Every structure is written in C-alpha cells, then in structure tokens.
Amino acid sequence: MFDKILIANRGEIACRVIKTARKMGIKTVAVYSDADRHALHVQMADEAIHIGPPPANQSYIVIDKIMAAIKESGAQAVHPGYGFLSENKLFAEALEKAEVAFIGPPASAIEAMGDKITSKKLAAEAGVSTVPGYMGLIEDADEAVKISQQIGYPVMIKASAGGGGKGMRIAWNDQEAREGFQASKNEAANSFGDDRIFIEKFVTQPRHIEIQVLADKHGNCVYLHERECSIQRRNQKVIEEAPSPFLDEATRKAMGEQAVALARAVGYCSAGTVEFIVDGQKNFYFLEMNTRLQVEHPVTELITGIDLVEQMINIAAGKTLPFAQKDLKINGWAMESRLYAEDPYRNFLPSIGRLTRYRPPAESAHDAAVVRNDTGVYEGGEISMYYDPMIAKLCTWAPTRAQAIDEMRTALDAFEVEGIGHNLPFLSAVMDHPKFCAGDITTAFIAEEYPDGFAGVALPEPELRKVAAAAAAMFRVVEIRRARISGRMDNHERTVGGEWVVVAQGKSFPLTVAADHEGATIQFEGGDHHRVTSDWRPGQPLAVLHIDGEPLVLKVGPTSHGFVIRHRGAEIKAQVFTPRQAELAALMPEKLPPDTSKLLLCPMPGLIVTIDVEEGQEVQEGQALCVVEAMKMQNTLRAEKKGIVARINAGPGQSLAVDEVIMEFE
Template structure:
C-alpha cells in the first residue's frame, strides 16, 4: 500500500479521504488555495501545500501545481475526490507520465465515459437503453433550436464534460432553448473548461436512479446496487437514499447487469457510477457514467458495509477486488441530506459568511440506528463565493426506511448552524412530507411540492405547542436567573406571576409555568375557559447552548435556540419563529405600538445572493418587458440570470461587470 497520498481537492471530500487513509496507515498531503488557508482539511492532513489564489482555475484546477506538490512531498499517489480534476483524462495521463498513481479510472475510461456525447454512443453500441436525443456537437443557438424542434419539447440541454448539475437546463420552448444554450455553454466552460453541450429528450415524471460499480485492474467488475437521487433542485441532488423504494429485484438486477457490462466495455478499474433515468413503468435509460467517487457514496457504504475510498486505494495499488457479486448484501436503508449554504426562501440562492455556530447532532450508533456526518468545515470557518455551497452531508441508516427518515428528522432538528442562511429547515420539512415518506417521488418533486417556492411553515398543532412550551420555560428560567444575579430582596424568594402570553407571529398562547428549574410543568391555554393537560418539561439546557434538548410530555425534542431582542428565535421541524413571552400588561401596551412599514423596493433590482456580476443586458433609459434578462450574477460556480418581473424603463445602473455584490445590493433602478 502507498505510504503517502496527496488529496487534490478540498472540503468534506478531502476530509473524508484523509480519514480512511489515516485508518490504513497512509500519510496524507493536503493542497489548498489562499481562501482555504485555515480550512479543516489542511489541519487534518499530515502535510499541506499552498497551490495558488482562491480562483479554482489558478489552484485546484492547475495540474502542474498539484503534480509539483506531489513531487515536493514525495506523495506516491493522488486521489482527486470529486469535481475539479477528478474526471480529467489529461490529468490522469500527466500523473502516469510523472510516475504518480492516479486513484481513479484509467485515462481511456475517462475519455470514453467522461465525454457525455461519446459515452451515449458507446452505450448505444453496447445495446444499453439510451434517451432519444442529438449526440453531435451543437454549433450555436440557432442549431440548438432546430434540433430541439426535431426531438420535441421538453428537452434537456446538458454539458458534455464534467459532472453535477452545472451547465444543465430544461427547455419547454424555442425561447428557453436559445437562452439556455448560451448559459449552459458558459457554465460548462467556467466549471470544466469545455463548452460543448448536447440535447436530449426530457422524460417527464422521471426518477434518477444510479448504480454504483466497482472494478479492479484485473478485469473484475461488480455493482453495489442502486441509489435513488430523484429529489433535486436546479438539477443538483439534495437527498439521496439506498436502496431505492421504487425498484423491484428484477429491475435492480437488470440495471446492475447493464451497468457492469458498460463498465467492462471500457475496462473500468475503480469506483464509478452508471446513472439512469427511470420512468413510472420502471423502464430505464442510460444517462451518463460518472467516472469518479460520487457525493452520495456514503449511503452505499452504509447499506453494504464497504468503505469505497478504501476499495479505490486498494485497487489503485494493484490489488484484486476482495468481494464478488454474490457477496454483496444490502442491509437496511440509508438516507443522505446535503447541507448547503443557501437560502431556500430565496429560491435556494447561495449564501456566504462566517460559521458563527456549527454544532452537529449526536453522531454514532444507538439502538441499531447510525447517524454520520461528512463535513469539511468547523466553527469559525468561512464560506466563500469561490466554491460549491455544500458544507456537509448528514447520513442516517436504520433497519427500515421509515426509521432512517425519522432519525434524519431528529438529527436535522438538533443541527445548529448560524452565520448565514442554510437549507436545514427545508430538509426538516421534507422529512415530514407524506409523499416523500411514501416514496412517491420524481426529479420534479421539489417544484411540484413547493410550486411557489419554499416558505417555512406556520407553527400549528403539536409543533406550536412545543415552541410555546420551550419559549415559556426559557423565559421563566431567565426570570429566576436574573433575580438571583441581582440579589433582589436580599436573597429572599421573589414572587411573580406564573402566567405568561407567548407570541408566535400573529398567534398568542396563554401559558402557566410551574417550577423554578427543570423539570417544569407548562400548561397551554385552549380557548377562554379550557386548558390542555400540563406538559412536564425535562432538560439540562442552559443559556448560550444553541439547541434545547429534553423531553416534553415524555417525548424527546430538540429545538434550536438563538437569542433575539426580548425573546428567542426557535427552529423545530422546519418551522422558524421569533418567539417572545409577555405579561398580560405588556400585551396591552404592545397593541399600542406603531408598526414599522417595510421600505418600497418595487422599483429596484436587488441582488438575491452574494456574487459576481458577469454581464449586464440593459442600458440606462432602455425599456424592458417582463421576463427580459437584465443581469447575470455568478455565485458558487452557478450563473444566475436575473429577469424583469414587469414592464418598465431602466433609469439607473449602479454596478458594472466584475463587481462583487452582497445580498440585496441594488443593481439597477427603474423609473
């Protein structure tokens, strides 16, 4: 086995690879950009080498710098992780020439399957079912429109190189194709250095299901069953699971056989994924082969008991696969949630800032249920605009799918992140979605379930009661604490009313609290003359802790707590609510306070996320129609096209291409 391994990547995947390498006794070398000088993967590695500025093109995508770092440190092998150079055949060839082992597929396999156009031709030749489409290079937008017309709408515009959701657009009309073609080319060029795109038929109500394959350098290839990755936004996966709740044994066997056959056709010799689109009748069609480790590999690891990074390292060192197809057994169900630095309320726009708070839930195995976290950040770290917005992956595994979902919901409730917007509330709501729980999903799930975008749910029923009880107990604890600190009445007990009014938005809940400390009892009002049975609250929570953990009426509960003026901001099961607790007299006075009106921004174009101005499509004095493109802003490797919401005239432009903008920065004004 290698004695020293360089990881040509950053973030959670670099940390993930380092953990396995250390377990195997392999020394590790991290590379980092100037923006990642204090990153977690740098601290975890035995050695670290600075390779350039923040921009990926000048650091993580610079092959010469990475090879030089390997030679400088004596690293015998390089693991590319995913993204960046992981599917770059030129990089694999350069390492081969330099005498450094590439922990990934051979260059021929990358070239054959990494090119999405050529891979489809190969798949068709191998008699693998493929989606109807145009596999040739498309020269311009006009040609793209003609091809789309011939295929029939809707169509998918896709990048030829690279992976993930970058450079992909769904088009339902000629106009969508014309606009999407240019954006797809631009994103593909900036992310992968290759602006070729192709067009294929978009299958409506599809499921995205992929097969994990594993090969060695001795001609052996097996599959490790499937992962379902249908819940996506902007063609980027959000939740993955293994196995799929949709496949039956016959379909699983057929998909696995085709995946293995395709891998063998290109002499595939490491971990990789053959991706399929599956319709409602379980007909499946080849999409592409991802010639690298996938982001969602942990769910496969948990249901098979295999460490895929270890398998990749052993195969790269020339070992034969230690398992055969008949040895692969699936145990239980695993769910993965991707934690993104993005604002789900703002259409999942990227969010940046410092990690003021980063406290994961309790990890490990308890009562046969596993909770795992893969991350590349730590409290105090910085989330920048230069890289992908994913900051962690939370994974649960249990004997049954429903149990894995329940544990995921509990873990998300206890996951405290502060300093910028993130998608944990959205994920927590998904875990309680009945359609998701039933497995009735497709790649259009998010847009169908949230047609008007995501809005945190209003607290109702048991969720409202939990928030009211926790807020009341914290207020009561705070009152006792303040009186002890100030030594009022010379240390004698101070009597004050145990009746409070809890304000949750427009809702007011009367409560009665009993007990100076936990355990307490909280009785919630139910109408004018009626009260619900008292709930007994137990907890070890104290001020400053970001998560209130305890029991309410015997039920285990985790509620995220953040202090605000005259109250607390609570988050529970995706519900986010500023909560304040008042006396009756305070409520009377509050009703007399004037309500501050929000400023009118209807004549302003505001930047929805921190980002870089790529281009302006209008000039001052220009009349624009609703839906017309105004500006393109790039954030975290994604181009965001900002369009006019209504007809108007541009009166003033306040930015220029190349400017860096904060959230809600004014881009232009309308008359």
C-alpha cells in the same frame, strides 16, 4: 500498498479521503490555494503544499501544479476526489507517465465515459437503455433550437464534460432553448474548460436513480445496489437515500447488471457510478457514467458496510475485490442531506461569509441508528465565493426508511450553523413533507412542491403547542435567573409568576407553568397539558428537552420577551408575556418592510457578468436584466413587471455584496 498519497482536492471530500487513509496507515498530502490556507483538510493532512491563487483554474485544476506537488512530496498515488481533475484524462495520463498511481479508472475509461456524447453511444452498443437525443456537437443557438424542435419539447441541454448540475438547462420552448444553450455553453467553459453541448429528450415525471459499481484490475466487477437522488434543485442533488423506495428487486437487478455491462465494456476499474432516469413505469434510461467517487457515496457505504475509498485505494494498488455480487446485501436504510451555503429564503442563492457558529450533531454508530457527518469546515472558518457552496453531508442510517427519516429530523434539528445563509430549514421541511415520507418523489419535487420558493414552514398546531410549552418553561428559567442576578428574589421583592401567554406563529396560548425539581407541567387554557423536562440554561443556543417523555430539540436565540426558535424547518418568534403584557402587545402596530419594488437588488454576493438593458429602456415582465455569477453558477435576473430603467449602478466585472442596488426603475 502505498506509503503516501496526495489528495488533489479540497473540502469535505479531501477530509473524507484522509480519514480512510489514516485508518489504513497511509500518510496524506494536501494541496491548497490561498483561500484554503487554513482549511480543515490542510490541518488534517500529514503534509500540505501551496498550489496558487483562489480560483480553481489557477490552482486545483492546473495539472502542472498538482504534478509539481506530487514530485515535491514524493507521493506514490493520487486520489482526485470528485470534481476538479477527477475526470480529466490528461491528468490520469500525466500520472501514468510519471509512474504515479491514479486512484481512479484508466484514462481510456475516463475519456469514454467522461464525455456524455461518447458515453451514450458506447452505452447503446453495450445494450444499455438510452434516452432519445442528438449526440452530435451543436455549433450555435439556432441549431440548438432546430434540434430541440425535432426531438420535441421539453429537452435537456447539457454540457458534454459537465457534472454537479453545471452547464445544464431544461428548455420548454424555442426561447428557453436559445437562452439555455448559451448559458450552458458559458458555464461549461468556465467550470470545465470544455464548452461542447448536446441535447436530449427530457423525461417527464422522472426519478434519478444511480448504480454504484466497483471493478478491480483482475476482471471482477460488482454493483453495490442503488441510490435515489431525485430530490434536486437546479439539477443538483440535495437529498439522497439508499436504497430507492421505488425500485423492486427485478428492476434493481436489471439496472445493476446493465451498469456492470457498461463498466466491463470500457475496461473500467475503481469506483464509478452509472446514472439512470427512471419513469413511473420503472422504465430506465442511461443518463451518464461518473468515473469517480460520487458526493453521495456515504449512503451506499452505510447500507453495505463497505468503505468505498478503501476499496479504491486497494484497487489502485492492484488488489482483488474481497467480495462477489452474491455477498452484497442491503442492510437497512440510509439518508443524506447536503448542507449548502445557500439562503432558502432568497431562492437558494449562494451565501458566503464566516461560520460564527458551526456545531454538527454528534456522530454515533450502534445497531439501531447511525449519525455521520462528512464536512470540510469548522467554526470560525470562512465559506469562500470561489468553490462549491456545500458545507457538509449529514447522513443517518436505521433499519427502516421511516426510522432513518426520523433520525435525520433529529440530527437536522441539532445542527447549529450561524453566520451565513444555509438550507437547514429546507432540509427539515422536506423530511416532514408527506410526499417525501411516502416516497412519492420525482426530480420535479422541489419545483412542484415549492413553486414560489421556500418561505419557511408553519408548524401544525400540536407541534406548535409543544414548542409553546417549551418556550414557557425556558422563559421561566430565564426570569428566575434574571431575578436572582438582580438580587430582588432573595429580598422577596420579586417572584416569578406562573401565568403566561405565549404568542407564536400568529397564535396566542394562555397557559400556566407549575414547576418542581424535576421539570414543569404546562397547563393550557382549555385543559390540555404537557410535561417538560430539560437541563437547558439561559444562553445555550441548543435546547434538548423532553415533552411528555418524547425528545424535542430546538435551536434557541434570545429576543425581547422570549426567543427565536428554529425547529423542523420553522423559524418562530415565540414571545412570552404576562396576561396584561399580552393585551398591550396585541395593540401594537406591525413594522412594515421597506419598499424595494423600484430597485433591482443583488440577491447574493457575486460578479456582474452582463448588463442586458440600458438607462431609459422600457422593459417587459420576465425580460432579462443582467447576469450575476456566484460559486460557478450564472443567474439571470429578470424584470418582475413592466417598467423603465431609470439608472444603472453597476457594470460587468463588478463584484457586489448582497442587496446592493444594481439598477433603479421609474
């Protein structure tokens, strides 16, 4: 076994590998760029070596720099994580030449499966069902349009060396095919240094279901069942689960056996994932094989009890798999929610900055439930513009799907993140969505259920009443504290009353608070009542309460006459008034937002790639105005209506902050 391994990656996956290596008694070496000098993976590793400037193409994906770090550290093996050099055959070959073990597959398998065009041909030869498409290289946008027409819209335009949603576009017509080809080509070149593009038929109503495989160097290969990854946005997975709520045992077995057949056909060893598109009739088609550990591997670990990183290290060291296919059973259900530094209220655009507060829910594991959080950040750390916006992967396990979802709801409610935009509200909203709860999902779920973007959640009245009851009970605690600090309560100059009106989500709830030493009974006008107990104190940002004996977790921020409360995807301004204050507050005019209809604002911190119009030019609704790049993704900003460009305030190569004005209209 190895004494020391180097992790050629960063963030949560580097931290994840370090945990398993530490458990196995193996020392670890981290590498880091200037931007990651104080990163968590650097702090966790036994050693850390600096490899260059922040951009990945000047540090993390420069093979010579990683090889130099290996030599300096004396590491005997390298775990590549995912992304970066994990599927780079030249890196695997360089390690082999240096007699350093690669904790991954052989270079030949990376070459065969890492290229989507080649992998589809090999899959078909191995008897794996494949999607119709054009596997040849495409030279330009005109040829892309012609091929798309021959296949029939809609089509998927994809980078041959792609992954993680980069370099992928769906085109429904000639114009989108032309634009999508160029955008995919640009993203592929920037992210992978390989701009080859191919096109295939886009399967409508598809589910994205993948099979985890493990193969050793002695000819043994097994599949560890499936993961459902259909909740995606911009072709990037957001929520994953294992097993799939859609598959039956026969389909699961057929997919698993085809995945193993493909792995065997290319001489695969280590952990890998064979991804399939599955239609409504359970027909499945090969999509690609990822020759690395997947982001969503924890859900497989939770339902099988197998540490995939440990198995990868053992396989690289020449050990035999300690189990056979018949030993691999599905135990319970697991969920994974990817916490991204993306603002859901701004169409999920990237957000960067400092984590002024970062408090994940406590990790736990027992027979009835598991909470796990794989992360690579810490409170006070900074989310950089140079890398993927993922902050953490929150996972839960329980005996049934419904219980796993319920555990996830509670864990998301307890997850505290401040200082940046993040997608926690959206993740919570999905967990309560009827279609998701029923398992009725496709890869179009987000586009179909949130066609106008995410604007928050309105809690149903029964849940809102519980929040109102909690707000009233907490506000009473605040008022008592305020009175005691002022000294007026001791002098009997002021007492805290029991009659209040809670205004939340546009509704008023007149109620009475009757408190005792154990808690408070909240009596609503009309007769309904709730019993509230909690040890919450003013200033605590997380309130863990019980309403009628049931747990209720709220994120709480102070505001005038009440709180800003975040719960189950909803952000609620809960104001607590005396009856007279409520009467007067109802007469106050609402503050209107500023008019920005004649401005194009930068929706996220990013770099202007192109300006596609000129001053004085008339533009039409939907016309491309400019392209902004952030976190390796290019975003085309379009005109919302017809108009004339009056002034352009930014140019290509310029970095802008969020809400900076790019151009103005007459």
